[in-house]
Amino acid sequence: MLNTIPIEEVKILLRKKDDRTATDWCKKNGVKIYPKETGRNRFVYAADFHHIFHKDLIYSAEIEFGDHAPEAIDAYLSNDYLAIKRLREGKIVSNPYNRYIPQGIIEMEFLNKIRRK
Numbered sequence: 001m002l003n004t005i006p007i008e009e010v011k012i013l014l015r016k017k018d019d020r021t022a023t024d025w026c027k028k029n030g031v032k033i034y035p036k037e038t039g040r041n042r043f044v045y046a047a048d049f050h051h052i053f054h055k056d057l058i059y060s061a062e063i064e065f066g067d068h069a070p071e072a073i074d075a076y077l078s079n080d081y082l083a084i085k086r087l088r089e090g091k092i093v094s095n096p097y098n099r100y101i102p103q104g105i106i107e108m109e110f111l112n113k114i115r116r117k
Contacts, residue, residue, distance in 0.1 A: 003046035007033065010044060013053070064088075 005013075011022040026033050026044060029052045033042050051058070057076055061069040065087055075083035 004034075004043040005046050005049055007042045007044070010049060013049075 007019050007022055007026075010026065011017075011019055014022050014025055016022045016025070023033060023042075025031075026049075031044050031048050031052050033044055035042050054073070054077070058069070058073060061072040061076070065072040068087055072084065072087050074080075075087065
């Protein structure tokens with residue numbers, strides 16, 4: 001299941017005062033807004049929004065850290081200053097806590113089946 005962000009939350013993340021301003025920002029930056037099947041609520045996909053919202057961070061991490069840009073981005077977004085320091089010093093240490101978390105019962109059962117094999 002894809003993570004979504006309601007337009008009301010986008011407004012808060014962008015520090016805007018109304019939904020229309022957040023909608024305009026999304027349109028200007030190429031973030032597609034989708035309607036909910038029920039009601040007037042609208043949403044964006046979290047991956048689309050965060051890719052655009054953090055594009056400067058992503059770009060600079062790719063330049064500075066190369067193949068280790070994903071680890072650097074995770075470290076910046078989680079305020080893991082020690083990991084950033086290690087990345088800058090070239091002492092790459094993968095984060096053992098950065099593991100997939102199942103989103104539902106079906107996914108948990110599937111992962112349990114895999115682990116038993």
